[in-house]
Amino acid sequence: MDVTSPTSGAQAGPVRAPNTADDTAAAKTSGDFEMFLKLLTTQIRNQDPMEPADSTEYTAQLATFSNVEQAVQTNDLLKSMITRFDSQQATSAANFIGMEVRHEGPVAHDGTSNVLHTAIKPAADRAELVVVDGLGNEVGRYAIDPDAESIGWPSAAQAGSVPPGLYDLHVDSWAGDLQLDRTPVAHYASVSEVVLGDDGTEIVLKGGVRLPMSDMQSIRAAQ
Template sequence: MAGNENNFLKLLTTQLQHQDPTSPMKNDQLASQLAQFSAVEQQVQTNKNLSALISLNESSQLTQNRSMVGQTASAQTSTLPLQSGAASLSVGNTSPGQIIGISVANAAGQVVKSDVLESSGGSNAWRWDGKSNDGTQLSDGPYSVSVKTVDGNGTTTDVPFSVNGKITGITKGDSGVSVQMGGAVIPMSNVQSISS
């Protein structure tokens, strides 16, 4: 900020030195420029203080949330964490007999696992043993998952779902505090519940 102040003062001094003597700058113009500079300086300082306050709040949240490591979280996200060769998710309310299609893709976007189940009504759980469609055991890490219902005409509709995983760490990044579930990083704001 000191550099900006010095630049402003240099500009103001230069402006005063080179003003037309027959038409000097009026006091109200000078006062207006000084007031504008003061307002900008205060806004910059307010923004710095606000950033510092947000950072302190996130650091405090990070410290408090470290106790969650080792617990199981349920999060609303399309990132499915495969941990120790297993993953699970819960599908939102569906009607009994409704067909649910689940598709899991790797980081390259290739579908590695497809599954179809019939809804028992209400909430439905789905577990994955980490094996691809051809039976190959896949490595732990984050996978992308999509869940849809299919009607008799073959029309698909997205269904709300949440993934489950063991919290292995808490991190703070540019977008705020996140939970780690193995290789998957999920914003804390997406976490719906935590259980032991």
């Protein structure tokens, strides 16, 4: 049975739009288009009337002009479509605020125990929960039941020795003397906000953890 700390008073946070490189790229393409137009008109205006440019050359230049124009229009259309899609996705994701999402990202420890869902290899006869702090330092390693589907962390005995903060957790396991593949642990965290990140819609979880929508495993009502 999944057990998590109850959440209360959940309020919808704002949906924010990020600063991306899209505007810079669009401005550069538009600038290239305008520069090409100025060069072409200057060439036509200053050509020698007695020896005008070859019509084939003009045809090639006009074809290039057309390609540049289409590139600008295509870029604007794609930008508009992406913006519209991200906005729709963020609006839809705003319904998750106040709910709980299961994921394998960092655990925000606030002094209470978290329920972790393990995926230990069936062949394992020994397993350890490994705790890594935000600086990448291993700060704890605890023997756990290799047959357990969920565990509590920190335990009552460990709680006082674990300061609040973000932690990355995983399980190391062995079959005899053979170390098996490292496995992640999943847990539920409450959603406080939805933002438009550089790579699309992200949800902000307890403790400030930002999670791409694609990393969600499941979502449920707050427990």
